[in-house]
Amino acid sequence: MTVREAARVTLVVALFVTVQQTLMLDLRLGPVHPDIMILLPVVAGLVGGPGSGASMGFGAGLVADLFLPTPFGLSALVGCIIGFTVGITTLALDRTAGWLPPVAAFGASALYEVIYAVLGSVLGQPQMIHVDLTQVVLVVSVVNAVLALPALRLVGWALPAASIEGVPTSTVSSGTLR
Amino acid sequence: MATPRRSRRPRTTLLILVLASVTIITLDARGGFHRITSGLRTVAADAFSPVRSGVDDVVEPVGSFLAGAVHYGAVRQQNQKLQAEIDQLRAERTAQVDTEQRLQQLSALAHLPFVGNLETVPAEVTNYGTSDFAATVDISVGRDDGVQLNMPVVGMGGLVGQVVQANHSTSTVRLITDGQSQVGVRFGPGANSLAVISGHGPGKPLSAGLVPTNTPLPPGTTFITSGLPNAEFPGDIPVATVTSSSNGATASQESVNLEPLADLSHLRYVSVLLYGPSS
16 A cells, blocks of 8 residues: 555545544434444445454444544454454455445445444443344444445545455456456 | 465554554553643644534524424414414424523522532533443533533532533533443432442443441432542532442442433533532
């Protein structure tokens, strides 16, 4: 990653955290507010593959943890797992398909919240498993699905072009991967 | 013919990042490193405080404008002759009522009977928590105003929570409904019986532990802070009232559900008690 790309990624993460800490905290549906920081590893996984997804999940997660009362590092842990998972599970798919980002954002956000709650509970925060997880998952997943395409454009602008990391070389040479 | 070969680099990256995350979580759970992360959180909160205020200043008028437009449309359907000036007058009247309510709440906060002679710092609730997994609120005062970690926070009705993050100009308060919250309390005739009230998350009832079975606890019984030596809360602050009680799952304890006396879902202003266990 070049200095220019690193600066762009920093800018995008700063934009996301600003929107999250201002507009999204005021946008409450019942006791739940959206969490767009999850979108970063998801779309990074789509744009750059599993390695980029994991790295973005870790970095953006650490930044998100600065503003959360939950254990420091938990968002980074779940973020890198989710980013990697999205990258690896969508390798074989047509990443230019319009339906993929919203569907991936919806599914990955739901998975993120469940893992986050379970791991938090294991790490000495038992109340995290007792929240209305269905409501949290629904609100976060739906909002992230709606915002997936603009997020993809932003992260696509910041990250290097689609990576071929983790793909069988025979597949790459045959030109089936976009 | 090319041999299928899958790069291991992303997996190695993931493994390193997972190990790094687990290390950070583990170190944060222990003393020394937590001070560093707490300091970083303070810096982040202080840096974002003016950004939040700025965005709120921009967004609120837009929201008010849209709300006013919707309101105007509804009124026009009811009465075609209603003029925009009347809308404006109503808006001003609403603002005036709002201001009066704020004044009343602040005035009431300044004279809470259970606070006694303790010094207080009034604060506005600026955010209802940054996580969906914890019951916290952000308030508009911080270390510059004398607020320190673990100081009690009260509101109209009783105990609200405890300061868990004190930044320069803002603080985070863990509400008594949070799953990590525990408050030592007294109850019963003469307020001689001791118990511990625990939170179970936003919107969920509180529970009281250490209450012996067959203790008469009619609904409405008030629990107040115990004020024992070295307790984190001063004594005699109303905390919660009993909503139901029954023989618990264990033979020695009553199962008691309570609701907070302070209206935690509509907090607007609170008071931080400048109190520590050594006070």
